[in-house]
Amino acid sequence: MTKPVLLLISGSLRKGSYNRMLLAEAARGFGDAEVVEADLALPLYDGDLEEAEGVPEAVQTLAAQIKAADAVVIGAPEYNKGITGVLKNALDWVSRVPGAAFKDKPTVVVSASAGRTGGETAQFMTLSCLTQLQARLVPGTAVLIAGAMNAFDDDGRLKDEMSQKLLIERMAALRAVVA
Numbered sequence: 001m002t003k004p005v006l007l008l009i010s011g012s013l014r015k016g017s018y019n020r021m022l023l024a025e026a027a028r029g030f031g032d033a034e035v036v037e038a039d040l041a042l043p044l045y046d047g048d049l050e051e052a053e054g055v056p057e058a059v060q061t062l063a064a065q066i067k068a069a070d071a072v073v074i075g076a077p078e079y080n081k082g083i084t085g086v087l088k089n090a091l092d093w094v095s096r097v098p099g100a101a102f103k104d105k106p107t108v109v110v111s112a113s114a115g116r117t118g119g120e121t122a123q124f125m126t127l128s129c130l131t132q133l134q135a136r137l138v139p140g141t142a143v144l145i146a147g148a149m150n151a152f153d154d155d156g157r158l159k160d161e162m163s164q165k166l167l168i169e170r171m172a173a174l175r176a177v178v179a
């Protein structure tokens, strides 16, 4: 049997991003898969740019990766009680690519943030955008990692057992939908 393709989308561009660490944990929880990491370093959405040059190649690549994936996990950090510009920009661009890449795509959103709510508002906003994009949001208990700077050990593993358990359960639910 061929492996499912799991696309990881980090709403933070930072190399040392806690959301990247959380996505790596999610991928381990998902199990055997072909894991692809999206690159959200895209130009800012600009209708004039789109009209003059069309949808940038990097955006087309991202849309194609979403379309080709069996499942998507998004790591949504929180900036100023909202979704990061990086993630919103990517979702806006993808929505401009014909073919509705997210339509019916099994998707889970997880968050790690410095604050005490673990990025709950950003996660809620991301889910709201994904509803508009017609993603198939796989339900479950929200994975919200608060105090992200203290939440991972030196190997990038989640320290809190309850969070680890929730994430594994969530990934099992995602995998079940794909299967």
Ligand SMILES: Cc1cc2nc3c(=O)[nH]c(=O)nc-3n(C[C@H](O)[C@H](O)[C@H](O)COP(=O)(O)O)c2cc1C
Pocket (backbone or CB within 6 Å): 012, 013, 014, 016, 017, 018, 019, 020, 077, 078, 079, 080, 081, 082, 112, 113, 114, 115, 116, 117, 118, 119, 148
């Ligand atoms: C511009 C900015 C705004 C932020 N606002 C929030 C916030 O509203 N809530 C929160 O929990 N953390 C906030 N933070 C802290 C981030 O959660 C923290 O930088 C986190 O590490 C970002 O995710 P990353 O590690 O994946 O890059 C903010 C950080 C930045 C740079």
